[in-house]
Amino acid sequence: MTDIQHARFRIDEVIHAPVRFSIVAALAQADEAEFAAVRDAVQVSDSVLSKQVTILEAAGYVVVRKGYVGKRPRTWLRLSKTGAVALQEHLAALRAIADGMPLGGGSVDTTADDASS
Amino acid sequence: MNEQITPAQAAAALAQASSVRVVSPADVRTLTAYLLGLGAAVAGILAASWWTLSHESPMGFSFSVAGYAAVIALLVAIQRRARSTPRGFKRIYTWGLGATMTLYVIGVMWFSFTRPWLSAAVFLPYCLLVALPAWAAAVMIRRAAR
Numbered sequence: 608m609t610d611i612q613h614a615r616f617r618i619d620e621v622i623h624a625p626v627r628f629s630i631v632a633a634l635a636q637a638d639e640a641e642f643a644a645v646r647d648a649v650q651v652s653d654s655v656l657s658k659q660v661t662i663l664e665a666a667g668y669v670v671v672r673k674g675y676v677g678k679r680p681r682t683w684l685r686l687s688k689t690g691a692v693a694l695q696e697h698l699a700a701l702r703a704i705a706d707g708m709p710l711g712g713g714s715v716d717t718t719a720d721d722a723s724s
Numbered sequence: 725m726n727e728q729i730t731p732a733q734a735a736a737a738l739a740q741a742s743s744v745r746v747v748s749p750a751d752v753r754t755l756t757a758y759l760l761g762l763g764a765a766v767a768g769i770l771a772a773s774w775w776t777l778s779h780e781s782p783m784g785f786s787f788s789v790a791g792y793a794a795v796i797a798l799l800v801a802i803q804r805r806a807r808s809t810p811r812g813f814k815r816i817y818t819w820g821l822g823a824t825m826t827l828y829v830i831g832v833m834w835f836s837f838t839r840p841w842l843s844a845a846v847f848l849p850y851c852l853l854v855a856l857p858a859w860a861a862a863v864m865i866r867r868a869a870r
Binding site for chain 1: 728729730731733734735737738740741742744745746747748751804807808809810811812813814
């Protein structure tokens with residue numbers, strides 16, 4: 608038995624969904640990106656992206672800015688500081704799971720409790 | 725989160741995150757061209773202002789200012805085509821353009837308060853110096869986006 612918490616408890620449930628994870632990872636590369644650029648990078652439809660961005664915005668991870676280029680309305684997205692921190696923690700948890708280690712180092716016995724003494 | 729994530733799934737998620745690209749090479753080229761153009765335009769208007777005023781050509785000065793405004797409008801239109809800005813662009817752009825504009829103001833004050841008028845051999849190299857911070861920012865943006 609170990610007191611070390613498994614890394615899966617540090618997985619961010621908001622970011623964990625594949626599409627939202629891709630959105631956040633894409634926005635981490637940019638100061639700001641147009642809605643259409645993120646849609647093309649993540650390869651989803653406008654409606655799917657809009658829905659996922661709404662969830663991320665409600666969680667405080669993404670900031671949405673609306674404006675105009677000429678007469679055309681445009682929407683820009685950027686990762687908030689909260690979102691950037693959440694992404695880093697999520698990535699750290701994933702790396703720990705991929706390496707078979709809990710966050711903070713050490714090793715976790717993932718086998719069932721040893722019945723033999 | 726109590727759902728089990730296997731190491732393979734975690735590795736696949738990490739690979740997925742690193743494969744997404746939102747800043748395109750075209751956007752980097754656009755923003756680089758924008759900064760290079762800005763540096764050249766500011767240096768150009770400084771040189772044109774010095775030359776037209778030192779040769780007592782108010783008409784020439786007016787045309788050069790109009791030309792500068794047109795170039796800036798064109799550059800802004802080009803910059804707006806970029807659909808994304810790489811991380812750090814805002815900070816690098818602010819410092820680069822800020823340094824260029826500071827040198828520009830110093831240049832204006834220098835030739836305005838110096839008599840006789842500064843020679844081309846002295847002032848034109850200074851105009852080149854004015855463009856350098858914006859051009860350096862363009863290079864930094866290009867490197868940061870790689």
